[in-house]
Amino acid sequence: MIHFLHTADWQIGARFGQFGAEEAALLGEARFEAVERIAALAAQRQVQAVLVAGDVFDQQTVSDRVIRRLFGALAGFSGPWIMIPGNHDAALAESVWTRAAALGCIPPNVQVCLRPTVIELGEGAVLAAPLTQRHTLDDVTAVFDDTATPAGMIRIGLSHGCVAERLPEGIDATNPIAADRCARASLDYLALGDWHGLFRVDERTWYSGTPETDRFTNNESGMLLEVRIAAPGSTPDVTPHRISRYRWQRWEETLSVPSDVERLVARLQPLGQGDVLMLRVEGGIDLGAWRSLERAIDETAARVRALRHDLGGLRFLPTDADLAALGARGGYLANAVARLRAEQEAGDPQERAAATEALLLLARFQQELEGRQ
Structure with a gap:
């Protein structure tokens, strides 16, 4: 059995320019507080890991102080954090992630996957497919199809992008993800980021949405997902938790x-x-x-x-x-x-x-x- 939290789209450093300076500062601060609540929930629920499906940061140019504060906000959960870059914080040659590494502020229990990676986690294996550029027409999750994991392991995909023809019309078609990726790659669960609302593509493929609401849209935002998978091939048990303050x-x-x-x-x-x-x-x-x-x-x-x-x-x-x-x-x-x-x-x-x-x-x-x- 494997037990984890699935979250995404923290957008740390978002500026909220449509509001006044005081309002924008408070809304930005709420995003750090949401991360602290995620850490507290992870400790309370005694999960094995927290999976963060991209867009941890809202932009590559956030300040060093913002980077340090983000990693400090994780302190409430001492277990593994597995993060991937999304389109806002893509793993470029020089990025917010390389700056974080140079600052030496990434805790030992935080694994940032800047390239396709397999991370063993108890009875499961996390197959991470980060974005290495802001926009691509390639499906970065295609690598999962040929990625081997030890026999008997629960296979969990972690990526960031747009599931083709499943999200509402008008959504950016870059960074596409095949709707049947779980079947193609024999995944037991696919944890996705990019869509800012909670969205169930199918019983194995989910968007968690942003944990702190940031838009005037009725899309079930402000949530994260608690996921349990009993064994390879079992249907995931997915429980939403509301995290948003506002x-x-x-x-x-x-x-x-x-x-x-x-x-x-x-x-x-x-x-x-x-x-x-x-x-x-x-x-x-x-x-x-x-x-x-x-x-x-x-x-x-x-x-x-x-x-x-x-x-x-x-x-x-x-x-x-x-x-x-x-x-x-x-x-x-x-x-x-x-x-x-x-x-x-x-x-x-x-x-x-x-x-x-x-x-x-x-x-x-x-x-x-x-x-x-």
Whole structure:
């Protein structure tokens, strides 16, 4: 019997440029914390090894400090760690891995496979096929077909790439892996990285996904896999474990009446420090509803770990009372409000967005004037 954890796509050193500096730093820190939780789980479950299927690092140019911190985060599990490079940290002649070796920070219990390798592990043998370049049209796992292991050994493949015609449409077709590789190579299990969500190709071929969610996609990310295989030819017993600290969500909302805003505000209220939210809103609402929405977004941004919002598809549709208040001073202001209202109704998308923003600026200006009186 062999018992191990399968994980991948740690993406250590990811920068999260779509967020502010403070938010990005915290999201980056969470990736180190995820590795520490993996080490703790490995020790708790008393596994024989942790298999890491590529993209340990997000890029080749991470700092020496990041490299040292990553290997320090493994300290919670003293058993074997078996790692391979993926497309983000490919085993080039000069790479993040050669820098790590030069720094002397790779612990003795960590084996980094920079070339196709067989590692015996108790009753099993790990057949590792790393990427030695970022993109290839060759199937690096083809080497498994002719790789011999001692008789009676459980055969476990470890690689990084895209299983042909099994992942969702539009996925990069480079670094292809044959869907029937387990059958061709007599593998009992194939541990893969590259796809950032948990994905079962078949009963022997799995993607673990990234252990710390990093995208606004509904793909079962934030997991790792605990795998037991009783004997050669036995069906693997695969148990997912949630590791991710943060829950990333994408919300698409259409608002038409004040009650729509009230429902959205109520939905936002339970969110807290474990949430990362992308909010896109379209439709049309009056001034009171808009102010309620802006206040709710500001309050939510202060509670959650990170919030991105896009109100570009939302139009400001002032009521008669709103329009009267905006044009209350008459003259040029009233004429400007009328022109902006017309552009908001009849202009192209850019003009409508600009007119909406201008009307809101006028409304805020009017509110400030009222507050001073």
